[in-house]
Amino acid sequence: MSIARVATSMDNGFATRLRASLSPRLLLSELLLKQWFEPVIPFTVMLALLAWFSATIPNYAGLENLLSLMRLYAEFGFVALAMAFSLISGGIDLSVGAIFAVCNFAMLYFLYVLDLPVWAAVPATLAVGAAIGCVNGLLIGYLKARPFLTTLVTLIILRASVNLLNERYATVFATNSVDSDVWDFFGEGYVLGVPINAATLIVVLLVGHLFLSRSRFGWHLTAIGANRKAARHAGIQVERMLLFTYVLSGMLCAFGGVFYAARQTSTDSTTGVGWEFQALTAVVLGGVSLSGGKGTVWRAMIGGIIIFLLTNGLVRMGIPGYVTSGAIGLILLAAVGVDVKWAKNRGKAIQKIYVNPARVPLAAAPSLLRGSSSPYAQNDRLIGAEAIGLDQVEGPEDVILDRQDRLYGSTRDGNIIRFSGPSFEQREVFAHIGGRPLGMQFDRDENLIVAVAGMGVYGIRPNQEVYKVTDETNRTWYKLNDDSRLRMADDLDIAPDGKIYFSDCTTRYEMTTNSLDIMEGRPNGRVVCYDPATRRTWTVLNHFYFPNGICVSHDGRSLLIASTSLCKVFRLWLGGPDKDKLEVVLDEIPGNCDNINRASDGNYWLALVGIRTPAFDLAMRKPGFRLRMVKQVPTDEWLAPGLNHGCVLKFTERGEVLESFWDPTGISHSTLTSMREHKGYLYLGGLENNRIGRVKLEGADPSWTGYEAYWGSKQRN
Amino acid sequence: MTINASTAGERSQSPSLVTQLLKKPSQEQIVLLITLSLLVVFSATLAGFAHLANLLNLVRSISILGILGLGMGLIVISRGIDLSEVAIMAGSWSVALIEIQRGLPTFWAAILALVIALMIGVANGVMVAFVEAPPLFVTLAAGFVIYGAAFWYAPSWVVYAPKPEDAPYLLYLGHDYLFGIPVPIIVFALAAIGMQLFLARTSIGRFIYAQGDNPEAARLAGIPLRPLIVLEYVLVALLAWLAGLVWIGTTGSMQMGIVQGTYIFDVILVVVLGGISLVGGRGGVFSVVVGCALIGTLFNAFTIMDINSEVQNIIKGVVLLAAIVLDNWLHPRDEETARQGE
Known part of the structure; x- marks a missing residue:
């Protein structure tokens, strides 16, 4: 345990991360x-x-x-x-x-x-x-x-x-x-x-x-x-x-x-x-x-x-x-x-010689044993999830609901699909952006801001008009690769002052080859900020290990960042005495984390896109093995984390995991990438799913919505 | 065997040579007619042209060109080219002759020249076949390298061969007469017959045509293209060696100056004029023979008319230019997909 803590503290320093990105x-x-x-x-x-x-x-x-x-x-x-x-x-x-x-x-x-x-x-x-x-x-x-x-x-x-x-x-x-x-x-x-x-x-x-x-x-x-x-x-x-x-x-x-x-x-x-x-x-x-x-x-x-x-x-x-x-x-x-x-x-x-895997020592994975007292213990809570838009959406990576209780999903074909009606039976293409829309969030004016892999960050006005928010950031002067273009904007969130923070998970690979970045296990990603007031885009956190989920904390003073390849959640302070300091919030996660979103009780939801296996952990410690694998084996036969499980975690501000929701069969919800709480329900989106799921949350605030939590009466300071 | 029908078979299988000649003459036949008419014209106008001694001299003078032309023809048929052929001849033999002067027995000197020539051939072939560099550039550069290296080893413009009585076998091919015919002519004839049999009657010969016609198709048909290319360059080097053997017998020495001169263009001229198209896969030994006949007649006439060598070069250049343009017009290559250096 102490060894793991030391290892994680090493990931935080800029110089260490810079060194890890070089060979x-x-x-x-x-x-x-x-x-x-x-x-x-x-x-x-x-x-x-x-x-x-x-x-x-x-x-x-x-x-x-x-x-x-x-x-x-x-x-x-x-x-x-x-x-x-x-x-x-x-x-x-x-x-x-x-x-x-x-x-x-x-x-x-x-x-x-x-x-x-x-x-x-x-x-x-x-x-x-x-x-x-x-x-x-x-x-x-x-x-x-x-x-x-x-x-x-x-x-x-x-x-x-x-x-x-x-x-x-x-x-x-x-x-x-x-x-x-x-x-x-x-x-x-x-x-x-x-x-x-x-x-x-x-x-x-x-x-x-x-x-x-x-x-x-x-x-x-x-x-x-x-x-x-x-x-x-x-x-x-x-x-x-x-x-x-x-x-x-x-x-x-x-x-x-x-x-x-x-x-x-x-x-x-x-x-x-x-x-x-x-x-x-x-x-x-x-x-x-x-x-x-x-x-x-x-x-x-x-x-x-x-x-x-x-x-x-x-x-x-x-x-x-x-x-x-x-x-x-x-x-x-x-x-x-x-x-x-x-x-x-x-x-x-x-x-x-382009792919250069590095050694990634992951913290020990906690037990998932069914029936144990571990908060990670496998259960069947997602198996009975209600299916919305079954076979009408293709891979809704992120889902979100607006003030009129309409449900949006960002799909593989470059569309934002909207479901409305009491049981979401009405489907329409809300907007076509192109690229691969991923993370979404509503700003104060109810524009839907979308991180689009391969394109940048785009916005959709309530009247369905699409506009560009940003597609480039400042170039890192000492990098050989031109990193001014946004290659794979993944998830985003909006701070109380209107600044949009988003993750760009790789600067060395493209949208279609992003799994190579995970195989490489180097800090090639970054977190970028766009300020609508000044229309300026700049990189706030460079050399980061595959940043994925982004969530502004309930108090608006820090940013939670999920690292998919390190299987950790970090916190970046946006203000206060620790401004720009990076610390580990959640270590020893049993899977590759994806999007993070706010929960009604002041905690956070985290989706796990893949579940760690001992074989994959070992592979992450063996760069030579991974290099031979990506060179000699076709992509679809690469060793991967378990992708046939669905898992959502809830964790607190201080980094304690409270509970988990599992679909161990992976039939209805595998590769879960996103979840959104809305009026007592949890909505589920997945990278490869053919539906959006919904489960009832016992004891959750039935009037809590994301929009109110960010811009309305449900804010917590 | 479609290759047979379209190339070598064209002449032999046609019903009558005369009918075919009247309908659509081949380039060889045109060149032959031009040569014959030139012979008639020169015999009528130039004093001393029509003598038997002069005609024998004419044939004799083109036999070295002809032997080199056989090699060049082979490589051009395979869609390659070898600009270092003259350099191989001069370089390998000047090294051998200087070794004879230093005491090496003539037989081993000839073997030495052969080994040098073959090694250069292998090097050229490897550069073309395995490095995939365009043959024009490879052999152009190889010519300079051979020139530099040979001159460094034998620093003299002219390296003399031993006197005929000291090395009768070495100089026999270029020097002697057999049944009253100069031996160079016999050597050329035998080489031409050998090359004809090789190209028309062996499978490797047919492969060379296939490669020249369409290298990609030949490769896909299973022909081992790379070893074949190396073999072709080795054969060119072998013929260069043979030509050198005749050369030293004829002149009693080897001159490095020919490497820098325009002799190599005479060789190309012979080949292209005779109808071996630069697109490859066309023509044959007969093309080299008639090309040689035309060029030999012209050169002989030039000599009798005592024309300045620079003016000769200009005339040769214009003729070669015309031949290249004509060849390109008769056998257009796909200019849009052609590789550099073709």
Whole structure:
């Protein structure tokens, strides 16, 4: 007994609960879900590479060297960006290196041979790049040729052409010179301390990023890469987009060619040779997927910088070029393999490690022996319950009655069903909300406030109008999973000041998979408050073990919270000297507790959805067993608490259990989740039941109703 | 056996070759006609073209291309591609030749080259079959890796073979004559016949067609696709090894420069021109033969006309581009569900 008390006091502290919600595996699984996690790996590689070269090559880390590296890199950056766009569109452009070389030649040709001014030569060169891209685009977009082989062949043709032209004009370029400040600025100038070509690259990257992630064209480009069929069916002009992509790719290469021409003012047969291969390796390494539709300009740049640093650094270290190209080949092989396998298995990998059961030592279960003096002793008091709406409701998780004695049930099909008449023979759909309506409560104005799993908290006015109360709360800044959305609002209650307190039982699973949260046994749930006065929603109690039933105490000063996975009832003080303090009210409950509601005599009702068994208690102490079970056994064969009993408890403010009501057969009322006292009767709702039950309570106040107890004459202070 | 009826059987089972030719010629037949007309034109216009010595030289010069083309044809029929074929040939043999220079007996050097080639084939196959990476990317990268590794081991652009009198057996295939016919031609002919028998008469050959036609259907029919893919890449490597054996006999050396050149595109050109569609499952050994004939005729004419090699590259590129577009037009692939790198 004392051991159990110690264990429970440990559950109360925030730090303890926070610690219980963490594990390395769990962190990893949530990290893998993050969009930003994938580029982190190449980014780290990039930094490591910089650090390594700084350590091995003298004067590497200096500003001067970094600026010169930027100047050397920029042209390759343009080419890598061109490759990235073509890959994202679901194709590939292997002619980028050759287009770059042709544009390099074209720029020099316009300036040195045709004597064009710089302002005319630059657009003319960009037009050359666009024109070559246009040929690629026409072949790939309209003639539906294969991008890989087509651009490989245009690579050969362009390379051969530029070699022929070089032979003819190399001496012209070498002997002539252009006297132009603009031209010199293109080659050696700085903008705000950054080399001109790198500065242009940064601007192009920013524009490219906005284009790709924020503009309609960019979305279309991504769409035709991600799923061409769906894109076509969505009305996207696939052919035109492909043409546009290759034109864009050609123009980006032309940018590189212009700056390279300005920097080198010469051309030879090695200009841009092998760049297509380096660019391809770079962008795949950066995380632009080969399968298309996935990638950002920043990822392409990270990969590009890695490959550039590697080739540049290896050259400086005196390592021959063939070793570098072999190494890049290996990197490409590895990157392609990882890309393919990751794209295929990411979901599976996350699924495999997402569930992380923890050890949950439950307090000893009290005896349920029939006929014993225990308040939990099994009896048959619910077997004879009167059935209301038999086969007319599907799983009324919560039931409630209004001031006109009409009975409401929240059902699986997203409806609130209302029964009226002296013996509840009249059935109507009071409101359709959708989701899975669970806990209900009337506010002061007789609006029915409903916790709807999968949607949030909704209200229904007496005229049957549905309105949203809240569907999000503040995000916990240190959690990886975004927990601002309400995933599974379960039960709610309303404090005297009008604040709505409700439980959100899990932040790691969805409504349909909430049993996994119980199997995990970690504090993933929370209690949230909505204040109608300020229309603000915030989390009052984070990291809580599957909070389920919520009930404001009779005096309105504290909140009773039922934890289904810990089989305990807690009290959270809303005001007074112990404000925000959490304490255990009810320990050693023989089952998994669900909703809590007020009783007419100043006590509380508690429903047990499942009854603990020694086997299940043992399973809760064995996380490894539960992990193997959820992985290897189909859901409907998982070990579960006894779900074929119905039980309702009554307990006092101080945590003493007074009596229990049982249906040991489970025929009429199993998986009891809710009960509501009203004018001397107890109404019963169950998660899987086909009826609402009613039993007469001996000696109960025949005029007591829930509404009066909250807002009217029956309040207790 | 529907596969039989639709592919290999098409030619043999038709009532008359002439009627079929007039109705709907196959790509092989068109290419053959073009080749024949080119032969007539060149014989009439180019001095020295129609001599027997030149024609033998023509056939001889394309036999290495033809052997490589047989391997490429096999892999393209299975809906794959191997851009590292030339690299395998050059890499494995340059390592073997450098070992001969260091004193390894020629027989064991040939075995060494074979082992290297087969290992690369297995690595390519595993990457494609088990890692499921697109073959274009795998073999493109493999080409660079082989180039880097071979150059690192044998750092020389040209690795010379021993003189013919020192290693007569090693150089026999590329060097000698049998009944007045250059041996390379005989090697190509035997390889072509062997490949024809393998593809048309063995169940594994039929499986390769099935895989190329529809890999998913082939897998569902129970064909062990992954081992089959590995086998295909190993066979390509084997043919690359054989081509290398002929190559060193012909030229007396192995040049690493061919890895970086456009030779691999000549191989693809031969295959695609001949009618082995890139969608897979179509064409056969005859396609490679007629593709080779056309390309050999053109190259021979180029040589006689003394055309600049860059201009040759441009012409080859344009022809290959036309062939790819034509192939795509004749055998459209489902562009909307196609995988990247196909």
